[in-house]
Amino acid sequence: VIRSQLVEQQKCLEQQTDMRVQLLQDLQDFFRKKAEIESEYSRNLEKLAERFMAKTRSTKDHQQYKKDQNLLSPVNCWYLLLNQVRRESKDHATLSDLYLNNVITRFTHVSEDNMRLLKKSKEIIFQLQEDMMKILNELYTVMKTYHMYHTETLSAENKLKEAERQGERQGRGGEAIFSLRTEDRHQRRNAARKIQKMKEKRQAKYSENKLKVMKARNEYLLTLEATNASLFKYYIQDLSHLIDCCDVGYHAGLSRALRTYLSAEYSLETSRHEGLDILEGAVEGLDPSSDRQRFMETHPTAFTPPARFTFQPHMADQVSQITALPQVQAELLLRFQQLQSRLSTLKIENEEVKKTSEATLSTIQDMVNMEDYDVSESFQHSRSTESVKSSVSDTYLSKPSLAKRRANQQETELFYFTKLKEYLEGSNLIAKLQAKHDMLKRNLDHNTTANTSGHEIPVCIPQPVSIHTHLYYIYIYTH
Numbered sequence: 001v002i003r004s005q006l007v008e009q010q011k012c013l014e015q016q017t018d019m020r021v022q023l024l025q026d027l028q029d030f031f032r033k034k035a036e037i038e039s040e041y042s043r044n045l046e047k048l049a050e051r052f053m054a055k056t057r058s059t060k061d062h063q064q065y066k067k068d069q070n071l072l073s074p075v076n077c078w079y080l081l082l083n084q085v086r087r088e089s090k091d092h093a094t095l096s097d098l099y100l101n102n103v104i105t106r107f108t109h110v111s112e113d114n115m116r117l118l119k120k121s122k123e124i125i126f127q128l129q130e131d132m133m134k135i136l137n138e139l140y141t142v143m144k145t146y147h148m149y150h151t152e153t154l155s156a157e158n159k160l161k162e163a164e165r166q167g168e169r170q171g172r173g174g175e176a177i178f179s180l181r182t183e184d185r186h187q188r189r190n191a192a193r194k195i196q197k198m199k200e201k202r203q204a205k206y207s208e209n210k211l212k213v214m215k216a217r218n219e220y221l222l223t224l225e226a227t228n229a230s231l232f233k234y235y236i237q238d239l240s241h242l243i244d245c246c247d248v249g250y251h252a253g254l255s256r257a258l259r260t261y262l263s264a265e266y267s268l269e270t271s272r273h274e275g276l277d278i279l280e281g282a283v284e285g286l287d288p289s290s291d292r293q294r295f296m297e298t299h300p301t302a303f304t305p306p307a308r309f310t311f312q313p314h315m316a317d318q319v320s321q322i323t324a325l326p327q328v329q330a331e332l333l334l335r336f337q338q339l340q341s342r343l344s345t346l347k348i349e350n351e352e353v354k355k356t357s358e359a360t361l362s363t364i365q366d367m368v369n370m371e372d373y374d375v376s377e378s379f380q381h382s383r384s385t386e387s388v389k390s391s392v393s394d395t396y397l398s399k400p401s402l403a404k405r406r407a408n409q410q411e412t413e414l415f416y417f418t419k420l421k422e423y424l425e426g427s428n429l430i431a432k433l434q435a436k437h438d439m440l441k442r443n444l445d446h447n448t449t450a451n452t453s454g455h456e457i458p459v460c461i462p463q464p465v466s467i468h469t470h471l472y473y474i475y476i477y478t479h
Helices: 002-056 060-068 073-179 182-247 250-284 288-298 326-368 385-393 402-453 467-478
Strands: none
Touching: 002 073, 002 182, 002 250, 073 182, 073 250, 073 288, 182 250, 326 402
């Protein structure tokens, strides 16, 4: 039983090593395939980024980006998105290289070390098992010797008892010895002496065998104790040590290889998060007001207000102000009053249109700023596959109410542009009438002052506005 058990031990160790080697081989194959996937993914990302980078290199935005990186915020987001893709491409290429030249190499070394340690451990186990078999053979020999001596002792004891019984029978017949003839008495005495000698001889043999069996038993007990101690040490201590020898570096090497994988993956995520944080900052910086100002400053020729039109006198006419002589003063005053009345009505009406337009714009902004972009629930792996699919299908874009919301948004936009057009037309009319009103007011006031003082109304010829003030008007018109 023990011999078969010792053989089974070696088989178990070999099987364990084979399983470990197979596991390590599977890990190598897995990471080799994963490296191929990461490399292919990296190349595809690079192609994707390069495809759109090539389209933008010739654009004015790209030239502006290379010059001072002063871009419109949506364009900046687009460039950062492409940069993020290129960053991920490089990171995945690095990940592929780490798998091929680091992680797989570590698994290879662990496998080689495990095979080498198994070989050395098997040599030691074989030697220990040989020693154990010698001890067991010695125990078997000592036990057989003890059994043999004990059997001989029992046989000698039986023979001694038989001789003693014969002596007892001979003694009971000795009471009538004096009634026998001389010849018969002589034979009787000879028989008694023979029995006595046989008893002495068998007693000596029994004593000798008893001594032998005692020594054999002692040797057997000592050998038995030593054998049990050796077996206990082998099974409890030696085997554990040898199994530990086979394990030396296996778990540590496997841990280091997998920790290299974890470090690479966590570093990939860290790099990805850093890039996404930059992109998120750009998304947070999406600002229509700043983009409008930057857009107009980028195209000053198109958006710089033209110089103010100046009075172009005909021939030698030098009068450049409204003439408020008595002949037309009443007419001008009536026109001023009509303008004032109409402006008052238009401002009230236009203010109501403005409020409606602003409220509608606020509604549109609420629609377009809806926080429906959180899809984190779609990546919850604690749910069943069906639940995950359901959560993915229930996204904003696939809900039945999307069509209704889109229709409401378009209807609201149409209403907003209608009101915006009405407001702009009204405000433009107000601006024109207000300019006429203000000019009439200034001249009527000047005329009244002049008539009161008896002085002639001064003639003012306004100077044309310099082209250098055009950019200033951009700021005034847009704020």
